[in-house]
Amino acid sequence: MHNSSCAITDLAANEILDSRGNPALQVTLTLEDGTTAVAGVPSGASTGAFEAHELRDGDNTRFGGKGVWQAAAHVTDTILEALRGMRADSQREIDTRLIELDGTESKSQLGANAILGVSLACARAAAAFHGLPLFQYLGGSDAHILPVPMFNILNGGKHATHGPDFQEFKLVPLGAPTFAQALRCGAEVYHALHDLLVAKGLSANVGDEGGFVPELPSNEAAMGLMMQAIERAGYKAGEDVCLGLDPAATSFFADGRYRLERDKLDLDSAEMTAYWAEWVDRYPLVSLEDPLADNDWRGFAHLTSVLGERVQVVGDDLFVTNPRFLSRGLAEHCCNSILIKPNQIGTITETQGTARMALRAGYTCMVSHRSGETLDTSIADLAVALNCGQIKSGAPARGERVAKYNRLMEIERQLGASATFAGKTAFPRFGQTHANAAVSRPDKLQGRESTPSRGLPA
Ligand SMILES: C=C(OP(=O)(O)O)C(=O)O
Numbered sequence: 001m002h003n004s005s006c007a008i009t010d011l012a013a014n015e016i017l018d019s020r021g022n023p024a025l026q027v028t029l030t031l032e033d034g035t036t037a038v039a040g041v042p043s044g045a046s047t048g049a050f051e052a053h054e055l056r057d058g059d060n061t062r063f064g065g066k067g068v069w070q071a072a073a074h075v076t077d078t079i080l081e082a083l084r085g086m087r088a089d090s091q092r093e094i095d096t097r098l099i100e101l102d103g104t105e106s107k108s109q110l111g112a113n114a115i116l117g118v119s120l121a122c123a124r125a126a127a128a129f130h131g132l133p134l135f136q137y138l139g140g141s142d143a144h145i146l147p148v149p150m151f152n153i154l155n156g157g158k159h160a161t162h163g164p165d166f167q168e169f170k171l172v173p174l175g176a177p178t179f180a181q182a183l184r185c186g187a188e189v190y191h192a193l194h195d196l197l198v199a200k201g202l203s204a205n206v207g208d209e210g211g212f213v214p215e216l217p218s219n220e221a222a223m224g225l226m227m228q229a230i231e232r233a234g235y236k237a238g239e240d241v242c243l244g245l246d247p248a249a250t251s252f253f254a255d256g257r258y259r260l261e262r263d264k265l266d267l268d269s270a271e272m273t274a275y276w277a278e279w280v281d282r283y284p285l286v287s288l289e290d291p292l293a294d295n296d297w298r299g300f301a302h303l304t305s306v307l308g309e310r311v312q313v314v315g316d317d318l319f320v321t322n323p324r325f326l327s328r329g330l331a332e333h334c335c336n337s338i339l340i341k342p343n344q345i346g347t348i349t350e351t352q353g354t355a356r357m358a359l360r361a362g363y364t365c366m367v368s369h370r371s372g373e374t375l376d377t378s379i380a381d382l383a384v385a386l387n388c389g390q391i392k393s394g395a396p397a398r399g400e401r402v403a404k405y406n407r408l409m410e411i412e413r414q415l416g417a418s419a420t421f422a423g424k425t426a427f428p429r430f431g432q433t434h435a436n437a438a439v440s441r442p443d444k445l446q447g448r449e450s451t452p453s454r455g456l457p458a
């Protein structure tokens, strides 16, 4: 059945600023019946080596970052010419056409930013045309699971200066009964951490994703602060709230060594794994993302064999949302979870394909924002569409981060009685982990925190 009013008639593209103040691409798509949809494309800082190519203008710098006018021109010239007249609700055909049109493995001809902007705008327009919310259009009538949010409340690595070596220290409020209460918990612990930092005379400045960036004597001191903030906010660590990490280890890996400046340590891959094993013993960690560098496949296989029964090991830079790298990971038993970032692969169809491939293989999936974000909230809908149960979108503060969390609350309200918060079920290893380590062994934890060489300044 052909309905011509769903046909694509126009595409517009322009530069906007992302949350770091760098140019980002915004695409507006129009259908024959007058429906319009807008999509914004985010941008990473700690990018994986094999991510789809984000097209940036040469040295034509604007606003302190490189522009996206070339990508915008591809949208309004080549892509519009190819898609004009196609039905917006034929997402798979449209994405296939975009891939063919580009013709490169890395989407470097048209730019993955141009391609994703169109792919997303197309999905949004089709959803609007059919009178469906985006999560239902993408996920069908069974899309009902609200993801556990991971709140990155303490920033380091490439997302902050003078912070810890590790990029993200995250709260995982898996014990909450609803998404809205998980969000409230995240905000309360975030504020408790702020007050704790002020009380200790530490900086409460924030990094790219809205988390605080205190200057600390060791990386582990950040874990101590997270635990104290949870307690200060009146929650029970290991029960109401667990912890997640994204060290983004590629950023401190060179010549086969992991160099931790804060800890004055220079480790090989096996020693880095042993370092993480100690943290898994000591803290209620449920998720460990990119604990090793993105070319350390053997190291990942070893780490997964040692820790994979107890903790979620997530491949972000390792898999770059790409089925080719995920296949290698499945074959070599690397990780048991994948991060899903639409702009790492470039189309909605491929993003959903990689996520479903992972879920079929028994891997968990976490949908993710980028460190340079726009106000686009598509990832919130995508997480519900996939029923995958996990999302990360930074701190529960800053407009571009809370836009996604607020959208999830809206979806929860829309779904009403059908809404199901993923909670602990999103973490199949939760019961087997040492998730209660901090609760059942407070003496050990306290001991570590008061160790002078590793402890916080008074
Ligand atoms: C969100 C992340 O950072 P970026 O967008 O800088 O890659 C990440 O590494 O998971």
Ligand SMILES: [Mg+2]
Residues within 6 Å of the ligand: 246, 248, 289, 290, 316, 317, 339
């Ligand atoms: Mg990451």
